[in-house]
Amino acid sequence: xxxxxxxxDDLEVVTGSAADIEVHLSAMQADASxxxxxxxxxxxxxxxxxxxxxxxxxxxxxxxTSGHIVNVKGLSIFNNHASQACQVTVQVNDGTVxxxxxxMDVNLLAGESLLLTQGGVAIHYDVNGGVYPSVGxxxxxxxxxxxxxxxxxVSPGVxxxxxxxxxxxxxxxxxxxxxxxxxxxxxxxxGTGDITVNVTTDxxxxxxxxxxxxxxxxxxxxxxxxxxxxxxxxGQAAGTLRCDCIDGTATTQLVKDPTAWHVGxxxxxx
Amino acid sequence: xxxxxxxxxxxxxxxxxxAAIMNYTVQGRGDVLPVGAMWxxxxxxxxxxPTRENIQRKIDERSAKRNAAGxxxxxxxxxxxxxxxxxxxxxxxxxxNALCCVDGRVxxxxxxxxxxxxxxxxxxxxxxxxxxxxxxxxxxxxxxxxKVAAIDAEAQKWADAPADPRIxxxxxxxxxxxxxxxxx
Numbered sequence: 390x391x392x393x394x395x396x397x398d399d400l401e402v403v404t405g406s407a408a409d410i411e412v413h414l415s416a417m418q419a420d421a422s423x424x425x426x427x428x429x430x431x432x433x434x435x436x437x438x439x440x441x442x443x444x445x446x447x448x449x450x451x452x453x454t455s456g457h458i459v460n461v462k463g464l465s466i467f468n469n470h471a472s473q474a475c476q477v478t479v480q481v482n483d484g485t486v487x488x489x490x491x492x493m494d495v496n497l498l499a500g501e502s503l504l505l506t507q508g509g510v511a512i513h514y515d516v517n518g519g520v521y522p523s524v525g526x527x528x529x530x531x532x533x534x535x536x537x538x539x540x541x542x543v544s545p546g547v548x549x550x551x552x553x554x555x556x557x558x559x560x561x562x563x564x565x566x567x568x569x570x571x572x573x574x575x576x577x578x579x580g581t582g583d584i585t586v587n588v589t590t591d592x593x594x595x596x597x598x599x600x601x602x603x604x605x606x607x608x609x610x611x612x613x614x615x616x617x618x619x620x621x622x623x624g625q626a627a628g629t630l631r632c633d634c635i636d637g638t639a640t641t642q643l644v645k646d647p648t649a650w651h652v653g654x655x656x657x658x659x
Numbered sequence: 660x661x662x663x664x665x666x667x668x669x670x671x672x673x674x675x676x677x678a679a680i681m682n683y684t685v686q687g688r689g690d691v692l693p694v695g696a697m698w699x700x701x702x703x704x705x706x707x708x709p710t711r712e713n714i715q716r717k718i719d720e721r722s723a724k725r726n727a728a729g730x731x732x733x734x735x736x737x738x739x740x741x742x743x744x745x746x747x748x749x750x751x752x753x754x755x756n757a758l759c760c761v762d763g764r765v766x767x768x769x770x771x772x773x774x775x776x777x778x779x780x781x782x783x784x785x786x787x788x789x790x791x792x793x794x795x796x797x798x799x800x801x802x803x804x805x806k807v808a809a810i811d812a813e814a815q816k817w818a819d820a821p822a823d824p825r826i827x828x829x830x831x832x833x834x835x836x837x838x839x840x841x842x843x
Contacts, residue, residue, distance in 0.1 A: 546690065564748065566682045567664040572689040575666070575717050580677035580756045585732070587721065590691040595727040626724035626732050640785045646752055 390509045391461040391481075391490070395453035398483050400461065403444045405476030408468050410439040410497070412447050415463040421456045430459050438469065464505035468497040477503060534657065550658060556597065557588040561650040568649065582634040582644035583621070586652050591628030597656025599625065601632045603647030612637035616647045630654060662686065662704040668745050669714055670760045671737035677756035677771075679737075680748065681721070683714055709742070753839070754832045767832045776835045777821040784817045791817075816843045 393400065395418065404410050416430035431452055439445050450459055468475055479493035492511030495503055500516035513521040528541035533550035548554060559570030565578035565585075574589040599620055607614040615637035624631030630652060635642035665686035671679040686706045692698060694716060696707035707713055718740060724732045747765040749758070757772035758765060791814045798806040820843050829835045 549690065563752065564668075564680065564682070566666055567684065567687075570664060570688065572691075573684075574687055574689075574693060575681055575684045575721075577671075577679050577681040577721065578755075579679045579733075581752060585679075585721070587717075589687065589689045589693050595725070623726045623728065623730055624732055626726050629721070629724040629732050631732050638782070638786055639789055641782070643779075643782050646755075 390507070391505065393448070393450055393459040393461065393481065394483070395450045395457035395459055396455040397450065398459075398481050399446050399450055400448035400464075401444055401480050401482050401487075402439065402447050402466065403476075403478040403480065404439050404442055405478075406473060407441050408439075408470040408473040408475035408497075408499070410475060410477060411467045411469050412436045412439065412445075413465045414447055414461065416448060416459055416461045418453055418457050418459045420454070461505070462507050465502065466497070466504075467502040468499055470499050472499050474498045479503075479505070530658075552655075552657065554655075555653050556590075556592060556656055556658065557586075557652075557654040559586060559650075559652055561586070561652065563646045563648060565650075573652075579631070580644075582646050583631070584650055585624075585629060585631045586650075586654070588628045588654060590658065592654070592656040593627065593659040594657065595626045597625075597627075597654055599630050599655070600651075600653040601630070602651045603634050604649040604651070606646075606648050612639070616645065617642070618647070618650070662688070662699065664688070665706075667709050668743050668748060669718075669740055670743045670758070670765070671718065671740045672759060673735040673737055676735050678758050678760070679733075680743070680758075681718065681740075683709055683717060685709055714740070714742070749832075751836070753836055757832070769829070769831070772832050772835055773826050773829070776826055776829075776839070779839065780820045784820060787817050788814065813843075 402412055413435050414433060416433065417427055418430045419425040419427045430448065436447060448459065453459065464479065466477055475497050477495060477497050478489055480487050480489045493503065493505060495513050497503060498516065502514045504512045504514065506512065515521060526542055527544045528538060528547055530547055530550045532538045532541055533547050534552060536551055549556065557572035559573040560568040561576050561584060562568055565576045567573060567576055572589045574587050576587060577585040579585055601618045601620055603616045603618040605614055605616050613636055617635050617637065619633040621631040621633045632650060632652065634645060634647045636645040664684060666682035666684050669681045669683050671681055684707065686704060688703050690703050692705055693707060695713040696705040699706050718737060722733060722736045726732060741760045741763055743760060743765050754767055754772045754775055756775050757767045759768040791810050795807060795810045798810060825838055826835065829838065
């Protein structure tokens with residue numbers, strides 16, 4: 390339940406970006422008589438869409454007699470923008486003190502909505518009308534990197550931060566072309582048996598770990614068909630791994646192309 | 660809808676090192692959007708137009724990468740780069756390290772191709788000398804002077820192989836490759 394003091398408390402919505410925020414408010418007012426006379430609050434109905442980053446007064450009690458009370462029965466806030474997310478905050482302002490309502494300071498993605506029920510409960514709906522779970526229990530990047538919490542859940546967007554999770558991987562063809570991959574970008578064929586794998590989002594240091602292996606060029610195990618993969622000497626940077634491949638011929642192995650390269654990179658993101 | 664990586668080849672040429680072919684990613688996958696890219700739908704696939712600015716940025720990133728010791732991963736910066744037609748890249752990679760770009764067309768630099776050809780011969784020669792040394796020792800122990808002479812003659816052929824005038828006379832890599840496939 391949300392009760393405001395007439396001619397003192399105003400209800401405001403703060404929008405953090407230029408989206409398309411649609412607000413609808415339901416409220417009643419009651420005077421101080423016994424029994425009180427109850428009637429609708431003034432200026433109800435759909436409000437004009439909020440399309441800028443601003444503070445908008447959605448319930449102005451200045452026209453209501455002092456001593457009356459205003460009971461907000463429900464508040465609906467919908468982000469009708471096609472793509473723009475918007476931080477939305479609902480607050481009570483008495484001209485001196487501003488109080489943010491519990492659960493009413495959220496990032497509304499496009500198509501999402503926020504509801505304040507008659508009972509005073511804030512509910513955040515996703516684009517499909519599903520209620521958001523408690524994000525307070527989602528693991529943060531730091532918690533994922535520590536890897537020790539047992540009272541947090543892992544969301545898809547932070548799983549990559551766990552130290553045991555691969556940071557980039559790819560299968561590359563003989564010319565260094567990407568056949569399949571994740572977080573890899575513009576691999577380079579430096580020459581025979583020599584490729585550079587670039588990752589899209591760099592690691593925080595040049596000392597991650599990497600696995601490099603290659604596919605042989607034939608099923609027979611002749612020394613000329615053997616392929617041994619290497620991380621090139623000094624060839625590891627925070628967002629780059631340079632790899633070599635050689636055959637098994639004497640007296641010094643010859644640099645040779647494999648059929649395909651398989652590369653995985655682990656470590657820590659910044 | 661199924662998405663795949665989409666790349667276009669860009670040839671980077673260096674003062675001394677073989678030309679590199681960067682497979683510039685036009686459509687890739689990840690949870691972070693690279694500079695110049697936009698999401699395909701809601702991700703994780705992204706697309707990035709191959710503008711000169713975007714390609715140059717990627718090449719600059721490549722050239723600046725340093726290892727833990729502070730050394731550059733790629734010692735030389737490219738002197739020029741060219742977007743190339745993938746169908747012009749030879750499927751046969753025997754003389755891959757001699758590739759270059761002339762007026763936007765992929766070609767073999769015959770000076771580099773001949774050097775690479777000689778390097779392959781020298782490598783094969785080193786392996787062959789080991790075999791011949793073993794065979795010669797056996798022939799000497801058995802007193803087979805005729806066989807020793809034959810082995811010596813073959814070893815001489817291998818010793819002379821990099822100086823074969825046909826290498827210098829070859830007009831293209833097809834002729835060089837024919838020499839590789841011809842017994843010494």
